[in-house]
Amino acid sequence: MKIKVLGCSGSEFPGRNPSSFLLDGKILFDAGSLTKVLNIKDQLKIENIFITHAHLDHVIGIPFLLDNITVGNIWHKVNIISIPAVVRAIKKNILNNSIWPDFTVIPDTHNGIVSFIELKVGQTIKVNDCTVTPYAVNHSVPAAGYLLEDEGGKRFFYTGDTGPTGATWQKLGNKEIHCLIIEVSFPNRMEEIAIKAGHLTPKLLKRELSKIKYLPKRIYITHLKPQYYKTVKIELQKLHIKNLRLLRDGEMIRI
Numbered sequence: 001m002k003i004k005v006l007g008c009s010g011s012e013f014p015g016r017n018p019s020s021f022l023l024d025g026k027i028l029f030d031a032g033s034l035t036k037v038l039n040i041k042d043q044l045k046i047e048n049i050f051i052t053h054a055h056l057d058h059v060i061g062i063p064f065l066l067d068n069i070t071v072g073n074i075w076h077k078v079n080i081i082s083i084p085a086v087v088r089a090i091k092k093n094i095l096n097n098s099i100w101p102d103f104t105v106i107p108d109t110h111n112g113i114v115s116f117i118e119l120k121v122g123q124t125i126k127v128n129d130c131t132v133t134p135y136a137v138n139h140s141v142p143a144a145g146y147l148l149e150d151e152g153g154k155r156f157f158y159t160g161d162t163g164p165t166g167a168t169w170q171k172l173g174n175k176e177i178h179c180l181i182i183e184v185s186f187p188n189r190m191e192e193i194a195i196k197a198g199h200l201t202p203k204l205l206k207r208e209l210s211k212i213k214y215l216p217k218r219i220y221i222t223h224l225k226p227q228y229y230k231t232v233k234i235e236l237q238k239l240h241i242k243n244l245r246l247l248r249d250g251e252m253i254r255i
């Protein structure tokens with residue numbers, strides 16, 4: 001498994017791209033940075049897009065990808081996959097013929113370039129040679145993290161945006177996670193805001209990790225708010241957690 005980090009920032013700043021992780025060139029987790037980062041050839045290799053939640057920093061690449069496919073007069077179809085509440089929010093608020101065209105009926109009603117697939121929490125879907133399962137997390141809007149398992153039994157879990165959540169780790173149970181991508185958005189002094197908004201601080205992260213039965217072999221941190229990057233980086237270093245490190249835009253993770 002190869003995961004290319006297209007963006008791992010909690011907002012958009014020059015040189016900092018919002019959440020997007022591309023697995024083996026074909027499966028995208030979140031679409032915060034897509035058309036700004038990938039050339040058109042690589043955009044057209046994407047077949048399935050898993051969305052954690054409908055916040056703009058996780059979906060903003062979808063409209064531009066669909067526009068690029070249509071304007072390029074290329075036949076290419078993508079699936080947008082998420083829990084029902086997220087699918088509803090994207091259809092109702094973005095691809096609604098007001099903010100952006102409804103590409104489920106373009107070029108024609110029977111053959112749209114995009115399809116939505118609803119997955120219930122805990123329901124597994126097979127894509128390429130992997131299985132993907134959504135797990136409920138704790139955010140200010142309905143949100144899911146995704147567990148991906150390849151044929152060789154290697155597991156990758158991406159939380160998306162989440163605050164403290166005992167239930168998610170409990171559901172993961174005894175499963176050994178080889179690679180965890182987990183968010184930390186705010187510094188320790190902003191714990192109250194973090195909890196209210198459904199995010200983590202370094203201190204809260206430490207508490208979350210203590211709830212996981214088997215500490216993942218590799219822990220990557222994503223979604224730092226650029227304004228607090230330096231402070232959070234120092235606070236993360238002070239945790240002295242083995243195998244934990246901050247992600248960088250553009251890097252490749254091999255599992």
Ligand SMILES: [Zn+2]
Nearest residue numbers: 053055139161
């Ligand atoms: Zn969010």
Ligand SMILES: [Zn+2]
Nearest residue numbers: 010055057161
């Ligand atoms: Zn976010």
